[in-house]
Amino acid sequence: MASSTPSAEVGEPPSLQEVMDDLAFRFVVNCPAEEQASFERLLFQVEAAYWFYEDQYREIWPETFPTYTLLTFAQQMFKHCELLAPYESQTREIYTAFTQYKFKIPTAGALLLNASCTKVLLVRSWYGKLWGFPKGKIDCDEDMPSCARREVLEEVGYDISDKLDPDAYVELQLKQYPTLRLYIIRGVDEDFDFITQTKKEISAIEWFKIKDIPLGKDAAQDGSRKKGFGMVAPYIIKLKQWLTEHKKAATDARKDGKRAVASSEVQKTSTVKAVAVAAPAGMPARRKAAQATWSESQVRVLQAQPRKERKGHPFLDFTFTTRRVLSALDVAA
Known part of the structure; x- marks a missing residue:
């Protein structure tokens, strides 16, 4: 059957049979062959429907x-759906296997931090009151960074591509949950207009001070404003550890850099480079024997003195007189 996206202008609603036919056509019958290779993959299409x-x-x-x-x-x-109808009696078993399969799929997302790394962006699910991070399951043939970029863009409307460091992340595998890797994204503008790109997935997007997020039993305790952070707490603990280690490493690097610069300056001031001053042609042997090696600092001091006051190597006492040179050339001619 021909299908089109339903809209309020359609008028009378279609029958349930027509709806199911439309969904089967959109998501199951025409899905790629690789998605039909197993019930686990096929159930993802049913979930999309x-x-x-x-x-x-x-x-x-x-x-x-x-x-x-x-x-x-x-x-x-x-x-x-005609394609699925032969397995109707096995639907529950297939669904159970699918849910078990889903829990094994790694998940990726991001910890969005403000410029001072004192606040973190959290999202709240549509149907629950729990706070969490923008994240989602990795797609087939997708790597972790790509998954994180896609999920964050879908859930909060922010592109982390320019700030994502593949080596900066925290990762945990909590009981009965798949591995979750959260990339640490620093320098996010607090005034950015976060808007979810999905429907009925995210009910709230808010900044929270990291120091105010409860990390103990209070994170899931009833009757307080601290409730709802139970799934967040373990990752915030890891984030704090990462920030502390990163800050220490940055401080040590700055100290090492300052020490290297200071050492270089000391070496420059304590090491005097020698400059060999060549003797003019025709210099008597006794004067050649007395020729000295002058340092750069000595050369600068002597060159700064008036010619009559210079004492030292005759090469430094040389004066180029244009008139005498021209006269000598006339005589030679």
Whole structure:
């Protein structure tokens, strides 16, 4: 069937069968062959169809179409889609295997810090009250930095490309959760207008002072404004350690640099480079024997003196007289 994005101008809502046919056509039947190679990959397409259903059809006709969980939606999709229908009786088992597979997929995101590294940007999920970081699961054939850039741009509308250092990150694998790597992005403008590019994923985007984020049991305690930071706390602890180590390394590097400069200056002032002063042609042997090696400082002092007051090597007492030279040339001619 021909499909088009539903809109408020469509008028009467389509039937549930038509909706499922549209979603199957958009996300399952026409998905790349590699996405159909396993149920784990295929369920990602079903999940994408689920969010489209929530963001489009239910957004326009909330009272017409039922609310589903991802599992109940998958059951409907397996029932209506010809490609999936042969496996309808296995939907629950396939879904369980999919959720287990998802938890093994690494996740990447970012810790966005202000210029002074005293504040961090947090996001709150659409359906919950927990605070977290802009992040998401890595796509097939995607590396961690690329995943972090994509997810941060989608969730808060900020491009971290110019500030992302692939070696600056904290990483943890908490119990029952996949590995999460958060790249440390410093120097983010606090006045930037953060706007999520997704629907029904992010309900709030706020700056928090790092020192004010609870790190103990208070992070998940009921009845206080500290509630909701339970998933954030372990990464903030790692962030603080990273900032401390980075600050110490930067301080040590500055000290080493100053010591190197000071040592170089001392070496310059204590080492006098010798300048050999050549004897003029025809100088008597006894004067050649008395020829000295002059230092640069001695040469500068002598050259600064009036000619009559100079005492030392005859080469430094030389005066070029144009009149005498021209007269000598006339005689020679």
